[in-house]
Amino acid sequence: MSQINYQKLSVLVADDFSSFRNTVNGMLLNLGVMHVDMASNGDETIALCEGKSYDVILCDYDLGHGRSGQHVLEELRYKQLINANSLFLMVSAEASRNIVMSAYDCEPNDYLMKPITGRMLEQRINRLLTQRKVFSEVNDALKKEDFDSAMTQLVDMSVATNRYTVMAQKMLGELFLSLGEVNKAEKLYTKALEVRQLDWARLGLARVKQLQGELDTAGQWLDKIVQDNPLYLPAYDVLADNWEKRGDGEQLQSAVEKAVTVSPMSILRQKRLAKVADDNQDVRSALAAMRKTIKLGRLSCHGSSDDAFMFARMAARAVESNVDVPHTVAGEAMEYLHDSQKQNEMSSEQRIQCNLLQGRVHACTGRRDKAQQILNDSFDLSDRGKIQFDTDLDRVGLMLGLNDKEQANELLEKLQRQYSGDQQALQKLDVYLDEPASDANQEVVASINREGIDLYADERYDEALTCFERARKQFPKHAGIHLNIAQALLGKVKAGDYADDLERECSSVFEMVASLVDKKHPQYSRYMRLRRKAVGLKIHIHS
Amino acid sequence: MSDSEDKIDFAMVLASSVHDMKNSVGMLLASLEAVIEEMPPTNARQANLFNTLHYESSRINGELIQLLTIYRMNSDFLPVSIDEHYVVDVLEEQVARNSSLMETGNIELELRCDEDLAWYYDLDLVGSVVHNVLVNCVRYTKSRLILSADIEDEFLHIRIQDNGPGYPDTMLRSPTDLVDKADVNDGDTHLGLYFAECIAKMHKQNEHKGYIKLENGGELGGGVFSLFIP
Structure with a gap:
């Protein structure tokens, strides 16, 4: 186990207590490590990593005021100051790695629980460096984007029976999924599940189903995973993606909300929640999530x-x-x-x-x-x-x-x-326009309208109204949609369903349309026609 | 806002102060081990004092971890992450963690585990159970401990044997019932056993559930603690 050349290693120790830094430094010197740098806070740690790349970083989770070890790790990854061959070990006084970590966006290579002894440190570093050696060719291949080579190596490693098998299987699964080799991924996860119902393999299989377009099945599996292990964070992210793919904004928001409850310190998830809630016109939730994002962003590289x-x-x-x-x-x-x-x-x-x-x-x-x-x-x-x-x-x-x-x-x-050729830009403009300019949103309006008009034709006025309301929520300035609502309301009145609030609703719709269309507007004559119809039905309209 | 919301949540206050205490005890232990290394005891009296210092602070540390874990268990915020691990890793780490404690106590610890033995469990949780039992054994054993692991009928069996006086009869009969009836003046709340059993139970496979067992006798004629993980 000790074919590690400690003399060549460069190690960085980050902790806000000098006594701890010195103790660990002493332990490393005993192991024969010659190059040890030390940092007492987050900024110092990052600055040192900007100047030099370390083989091993031992970073305390709690670095006193300012940024925590997690912020440091996030920033090192984000700025690509550490690569797959360097080791980041999070040191913490916490009882379990998951408690601290489940709350965040990225994971260190390993965790060390305080108090640390020299022998513990030696064992752990030995084990991790040996593992790094075993995977170094795979990591090099991945870095060069030589995926065939990485895949071949990982396949061999994942069928061997040794202490690297599971890690090779996990990496291979990820690689298959990222390369779109869905069937191979399915085989791998299914095989792993034959032995045990492990969360990572269950989640892998759910992602396979998602990629195969079986969103219902994927959703059922994901629900089961979070039900069995409500603190398994990655499952919530995939669950949210699943609802997003199914186009269900409300469910998407509730999935992201759950992820945020489990990981309140994750800035990226807060940001996603803000955006999703905003899309759903849930202003209060959007503002609350954005407020948290700003707070978390003060110390995070993602702010x-x-x-x-x-x-x-x-x-x-x-x-x-x-x-x-x-x-x-x-x-x-x-x-x-x-x-x-x-x-x-x-x-x-x-x-x-x-x-x-x-x-x-x-x-x-x-x-x-x-x-x-x-x-x-x-x-x-x-x-x-x-x-x-x-x-x-x-x-x-x-x-x-x-x-x-x-x-x-x-x-x-x-x-x-x-920006007539830029669909993305046009979609952003749609919010301000009477009628959407982008293809995608034009299709959305058209399809909702078709559905609503069919319902209207069947005299299912309430359902038609729900349908048009959905469109109005997305395109509040679309005169055509407002007039559809007016027409459905009039249909209801005509069918004998008369009530005061129906009259009020009708009146406010006409008021809105009046502010949107002038005599030149293509919907103007339809607006006038429906107004006359309303008057004919003895509906009182203001102005 | 109702009155109850204005009141301090004592459990939470306790948990966060336990967290701080654990940090301090961690520092205390690290400095103590450095002192022992730089200034080894020169006579039996000093060795004894070091031993007491070391043992008691390790015990506080273990108890604080337990408290935090139990708090999280009760508030449903204890993530359990079961994966395949090499058993020798978790055992070696606990031996390394406590090596200095064994030395100052003059205790010979033997580790018996197949290098290739792999099983499914939560690394940290099982590690902390082994740690607590080891620290506890230091107090009761005379001079020897055997830490071993093997597979028995689809269960991983981790066993810690000592050559002390063995567990008292009351504990052998119903080890974890004692938590509720714990007499604080007695000096031992048996929280450790409750903790161990909770963690054992969190490990499930098909219809099997983890459990713990206490016996007397074994190879060394003292107490035998067993943790079974399906």
Whole structure:
């Protein structure tokens, strides 16, 4: 076991207690290690790793104030300061590795529980370095993207019976899945499951089903896995992906919410939750998740000014459209924008976005003159050169915040022309347009409308309404959808289902349409026709 | 907000302070082992004092881990991750962890385990059970311990034997019932056995469940602790 050449190893020890650092240093010297560096906090650790690559990093989880060992690991991986051949060992006083780690986004190579003794350290380092040696050719092949070679080696290793078999099987499964070798992956996981119902193999098989398009089956298996082991975090992520693939936003949100409950410190999952909730128009949840993201982002490499921007957009939109949120969110958004200006290095583009968003928040809190000033200044900026699409969208946001519809529409039309070939950009524009410009969203509206119209034709008015409501939620400015709702409501009244709230609903729909269409609008004549029909049914319409 | 929400959750406060204590005891143990190494005892009296210091702090450490684990078990936040591991790894690690304790106590520890023996269990949880039993045995054994593992009827059987006076009759009859009836003044709450049994039970395979067993006799004529994992 001791064919490890300790003299050649370079080791980094990170701990906030000097006595612990010295003790471990002494143990390493006893083993014959010549190069030991030491760090007392997260920033120092990262700085040392930027200058030099270590074979082994022994990092305490608790590094005192500031960043924890987990933040350090995240950043080292993110900046690619450690590779597959270096070892990161998380040292902690905790009783179980999973307790600390299940709460995060990435995993170290191994865990060491304090107190550490010299013999323990020797055993562990020996074992891990030997393992690293065994897998070094595989890792090299993976790094060179020579997947055939990696696969051949892993296949041999995964059928051998030794202490590397399981790890080889896990790596091979991942490799098969990433290369789309679904049937091979299925065989591997099925075989592993013949011996034991292990979580990793069950999850692997569920992912196989997902890739094979059997989303129902995959979903059932995933439900079973989290039911048996409610703290098995990776299963929630795959479960969320599964609902996303099935196009069920509500279930997707609930799966991500569960993942976040199990791992409240995971910034990437909080971010995903914010986005998913926002897509579902669940403003309160979106704001709450974004707030947590910003908090976690202060120490994490995954935090960025964009998080503050995202919060500001959500908050401004909520205030502008009178969604029931605490009135403090606007001030909070302003604070985050301010902080990000102070703390982060921003690109010139981000600086403009930040300004525009501050303007928008000013506008929705009644400081119109400040907002107007920022908008005016932004024209000077945009004259200087090409401006990014997202920045232009923030200008649209500010214009609308100032109720300057004419200018906003002008810019939107310009953007629609400019990005006519860019479906992704068009999808983002759809939120602001009367009718979607992107192919995907046009299809969404068309298919929901078809479904609703069929239901309407069958006189199933309530179901038709539910259907149109779904479309309206996604495209709140789509006149056609509003008129479909009006038509279905009138159908209900005509069928004898008359009630006060039905009249109120009808009236508010017509009010909305009136604000969207003018005489030139293609839906104008339909709007007038339905209005007359409503009057004929003795429905009182305001204005 | 109701009154109950304003009240401090004592269990949580306790858990987080236990966490801090564990950190401190960890430091204490590490410094103590460094002291013993730099200044080895020169007479029997010193050796005895070191031994007591070492044993008692190891015991506190083990108890604190147990408390934390049981707290998490009760609040459903104890992740169990069962995978295939080499049994000798978990045993060797506990021997290494306690090697200095064995030396100061002048105890000869023999490890018997097939290098190729692999089984399915949670590495940390089984490791902490073995650790606690070893520390406990240091207190009761005369001079020898045997730590061994093998497979018996589809169960992994980890056994720790000593040449001490053996377990008292009350414990042999119903080892874990004693937790509820524990007499605090007695000095031993038998929490360790309760902990061991909980962890054994978390390991399930088909209709089998893990369990623990206490006996007297064995190869060394003292206490025999057994952990069975299906």
